[in-house]
Amino acid sequence: MSIMRVRWGPQHPVSGQWAFWLDVDGDIVVNMEPDIGYTHRGIEKVAENRTYIQNVPVVERTSVFDAGNIVFGYVQAVEELMGIEIPERAKYIRTIVGEMSRIVSHLYGLGLLAIAVGFETMLMWFINDRELFLDLFEMLTGARITYSFFIPGGVLHDLPQGFYDEAMRRLDYFERRLKDYWKMFFLNRTFITRTRGVGVLKREDAIRLGVVGPNLRASGVEADVRKDEPYAAYDQIDFIIPTEKEGDAYARGGVRFHELEQSVSIIRQALKKIPDGKIRVKVPITPTPPKGEAYSRVETARGEIGYYIISDGSNRPYRVKISAPSFRNLLAMPFLSRNVPMADIPTIYLSLDLIPLDVDR
Amino acid sequence: MIKVEEEVVETLKQTFTEYVVEAKVQREKRVTVVVKRERLVEIARFLRDNLQFDHIASVSGVDYPEKNEFMVVYHVWSIPKKVLVALKTSVPRDNPHLSSLISVWEGVNYFERETWEMFGIIFDGHPNLSRFLLPEDWDRGFPFRKDFKLRTKPE
Numbered sequence: 001m002s003i004m005r006v007r008w009g010p011q012h013p014v015s016g017q018w019a020f021w022l023d024v025d026g027d028i029v030v031n032m033e034p035d036i037g038y039t040h041r042g043i044e045k046v047a048e049n050r051t052y053i054q055n056v057p058v059v060e061r062t063s064v065f066d067a068g069n070i071v072f073g074y075v076q077a078v079e080e081l082m083g084i085e086i087p088e089r090a091k092y093i094r095t096i097v098g099e100m101s102r103i104v105s106h107l108y109g110l111g112l113l114a115i116a117v118g119f120e121t122m123l124m125w126f127i128n129d130r131e132l133f134l135d136l137f138e139m140l141t142g143a144r145i146t147y148s149f150f151i152p153g154g155v156l157h158d159l160p161q162g163f164y165d166e167a168m169r170r171l172d173y174f175e176r177r178l179k180d181y182w183k184m185f186f187l188n189r190t191f192i193t194r195t196r197g198v199g200v201l202k203r204e205d206a207i208r209l210g211v212v213g214p215n216l217r218a219s220g221v222e223a224d225v226r227k228d229e230p231y232a233a234y235d236q237i238d239f240i241i242p243t244e245k246e247g248d249a250y251a252r253g254g255v256r257f258h259e260l261e262q263s264v265s266i267i268r269q270a271l272k273k274i275p276d277g278k279i280r281v282k283v284p285i286t287p288t289p290p291k292g293e294a295y296s297r298v299e300t301a302r303g304e305i306g307y308y309i310i311s312d313g314s315n316r317p318y319r320v321k322i323s324a325p326s327f328r329n330l331l332a333m334p335f336l337s338r339n340v341p342m343a344d345i346p347t348i349y350l351s352l353d354l355i356p357l358d359v360d361r
Numbered sequence: 362m363i364k365v366e367e368e369v370v371e372t373l374k375q376t377f378t379e380y381v382v383e384a385k386v387q388r389e390k391r392v393t394v395v396v397k398r399e400r401l402v403e404i405a406r407f408l409r410d411n412l413q414f415d416h417i418a419s420v421s422g423v424d425y426p427e428k429n430e431f432m433v434v435y436h437v438w439s440i441p442k443k444v445l446v447a448l449k450t451s452v453p454r455d456n457p458h459l460s461s462l463i464s465v466w467e468g469v470n471y472f473e474r475e476t477w478e479m480f481g482i483i484f485d486g487h488p489n490l491s492r493f494l495l496p497e498d499w500d501r502g503f504p505f506r507k508d509f510k511l512r513t514k515p516e
Contacts, residue, residue, distance in 0.1 A: 037494040045504055049511055207440065210417040210468025221440065223416075228443045229390055295391065295436060295445060297418075306419045306436060323419030323436070323472075331471055360494060 003030060008345070010038050017356040020333075020349075024342060032337035032345075034330060040360040047320040051286045052078050055317070057148045059307075062322055063358040064146050065108055068101030069300035071150045074320075076231060077296035077307040078152040081289035084281060088233075090154035092274040095233040096167075097140070097149055098298075099263040099270075100133045103174075105301035106256045106263075109353040113253055114185065116346040117194040122185050129177055132170045139163060152287060154280020164271055171264050178260060186250075186257060195249035199336040199348035202247055209331045213303020214255040215352055219247035225299040237269050249351035256353070286315045302326055302353050326358035365442055366392050369412055377404055390444050398450040398459055405435070405448065405465040414439045414446055420472035422480035424507045429454045431482055435462065435469070452482060461487040479505035 002025075009019035017038040023031040043062055047055045059074045060067050072094065079086065107126040114122035134144040139160055141147035149156050185191055201211065206219040216223055224241045226234045242258035244251035289311045296307045303325035312318040329352050336348050366386040373384050373394055381404075383395040396404050408414040418436040425432060435448040452459050461484035462469050473484045474493050481503040484490065492499070502509055 037496070040494045042504060045509075045511065207415050208467050210466065223440050295419075295447065297445070304418070308419060308421050308434065308436065310423060319421070319423045321419060321421035321434075323421075327471065327475075328468065331468060 007035075009035075016354075018359070020337075020345070022337075022342065022345070027341050027343075029337050029340055029342055029345065032334045034333060036330070036356065036359050038360065039356050043361045044320050044322060048317060051315050052152060052289070052317065053285065053287065055320070056151060057146070059320070059322065060146055060148055061357075062305075062324055062361055063300070063302070063326070063355060065355060065357075066101050066105040066301045067146050068097045068149065069105075069298055070305060071148065072098055072232075073296050073298035073300075073305045073307045074309075075150045075152050076298065077294045077309045078287070078289065080294040080296060081292055081309060081311050082152065082283070082287055084153055084283065086154050086281060087278040088275050089158075089277040090279050091233040092270050093155045093159065093279065094150060095237070095270045096267055096274075097137075097155070098232065099266045100136060102301045103260055103263050104130050104133050104137075106260055109301070109350070110185075110253060110256055113195075113249075113347070113350045113353075114191075116350040117191055119185070119188070119191060122181075125177075125181070129174060132174055136163075136167055136170060139166065151280070151283070153283035154278070156280075158279050159274075167267065167271060171268060175261075175264055178257075178264070182257065186254065192250065195253065195347060195351065196246075198249045198344050199252075199340070199351060200246070200248045201332055201336060205335065206247065206332070209335060210328050211303075211332050212325050212328050213299070213301075213353075214259065215252055215303065215329055215332065217241065217243045218251040218255045220245045225297045225304050229297060231296075231298065233270060233273075234266075236273065237266055239266050239269075249347050252351045252353070288313065288315045300325055302355070302358065303329060322361055324358045324361055326354045326356075327361070329354055330359055365444055366390070369442075369444065369446065370394075372412065373404070373407075376407060380404065387447075392444060392446045393449065394446060395449045395451075398452060401448075401450050402460050402462065402465065405462050408437065408446060408448065409465055412439070413441045414444075415466075416440050417466040417468035417472070418445065420469055420476055422476040422482055422505065424454075424480060424505065426454065426507050431457055431480060433459060433476065433482060435466075437466065457482040458485055459483070460485050463487055479503060481506070 006022045019035040021033040022029050060071050062070050107130045111123035111126035138144050141149045201219050203220045206216050239262045242255050291313045293310045306323035308321040309317050310319040369392050370384045380397045380400040387393050414437040416438040418438045421434045423432040430451045432451050438445050477490045
């Protein structure tokens with residue numbers, strides 16, 4: 001049979017704002033090439049033309065699904081350049097926001113994975129429970145998705161009155177729901193059949209291709225920035241890094257699910273241990289860090305994000321390089337899409353939790 | 362605590378004496394190495410095979426028009442050692458050719474392709490330097506170079 005070239009996306013329901021070129025032999029994909037750039041905004045170039053504080057909402061647009069952790073890396077790099085140590089209370093608030101952001105992002109990602117296997121009900125449930133945390137974001141920051149809550153020097157607001165009780169109540173409810181989800185979704189025969197053994201990424205391939213985050217941990221590598229290089233308050237909190245050995249789509253979903261449980265536990269501990277004190281140190285409105293460079297790493301929901309910022313001593317960065325997690329995971333997509341049925345392409349794509357916003361920047 | 366980092370710096374200095382322009386420990390878990398581009402591939406392979414730097418983190422181009430050169434920075438993380446090395450090398454702006462490191466770390470593939478597209482640095486040996494993020498009919502040069510100015514208002 002002859003090989004046919006099929007273009008998948010950017011209008012396809014499960015493609016997102018990008019396209020794949022698939023070379024298919026009947027129903028089997030023999031080669032796949034991503035065609036990205038539909039949402040390229042040139043954030044790195046725009047960031048060179050704005051001041052350090054103006055850049056906070058700009059870099060947040062790298063991936064609005066996980067706004068907390070994305071900005072986290074940027075402000076840490078700026079703080080390193082300026083030599084600022086932030087107050088303990090700010091570190092805890094950042095940890096809480098970062099973990100809530102991870103939960104919100106994972107619920108969205110797992111919901112999309114459910115869609116890939118034809119389980120739309122699960123998406124509705126996940127999106128519904130996402131509201132629990134979006135409401136908490138609104139209470140704390142005033143916004144639900146893009147809150148630009150972290151600034152160099154600390155955070156914008158203190159925890160509002162009643163936040164502790166409200167958060168604990170919602171976490172208790174969410175933890176009960178998680179138990180249902182495990183039974184309903186991860187023990188569901190349809191889901192297991194459609195994801196077990198699909199898109200198997202071996203340990204050495206994952207490292208060789210530079211895959212990060214839950215995708216790397218699902219292949220048996222215990223690498224997480226929160227443990228390897230603890231930032232914020234993660235060194236004072238007790239948690240584990242969930243890993244799986246199989247490296248297939250089910251394992252990647254499973255790692256994300258267990259991270260949800262860990263995030264709940266991290267938020268609880270942080271809320272209990274949070275010390276009193278200031279929430280930020282004074283930073284000038286247009287900071288001018290001294291000449292130098294900083295590389296800051298943060299574990300976002302999709303994996304490690306790296307910010308490489310070079311300062312030339314002026315009030316604008318000389319260069320901002322964003323090494324986004326989905327861009328690094330993207331290389332696994334053509335690798336895993338060789339000699340698989342076309343019906344597995346959405347499962348592989350959504351189990352890697354790639355989002356075009358993050359890839360394009 | 363800083364011992365592992367110093368060991369990396371010392372080993373590199375001793376092995377590639379005249380090709381290492383500068384090697385230093387920036388801070389805990391951060392090592393910066395500036396090398397001459399002639400031996401970039403060998404040094405990269407040495408980092409991977411002998412010093413366990415196995416996980417590519419980022420490839421960035423930096424434009425320095427007044428020095429008439431580009432800096433290319435490879436950030437590589439070592440999963441066993443838990444150290445990040447910044448491997449830097451410079452290429453002349455008027456003849457921006459550099460050997461691709463794809464034979465050492467396969468993960469540089471898309472990073473180098475992006476750097477080629479945004480800065481015009483040609484990575485010799487890269488299998489596919491073609492349009493990636495920009496539109497297919499893009500003809501306005503290399504957007505991340507410093508002489509490319511942003512339009513603040515639509516014309």
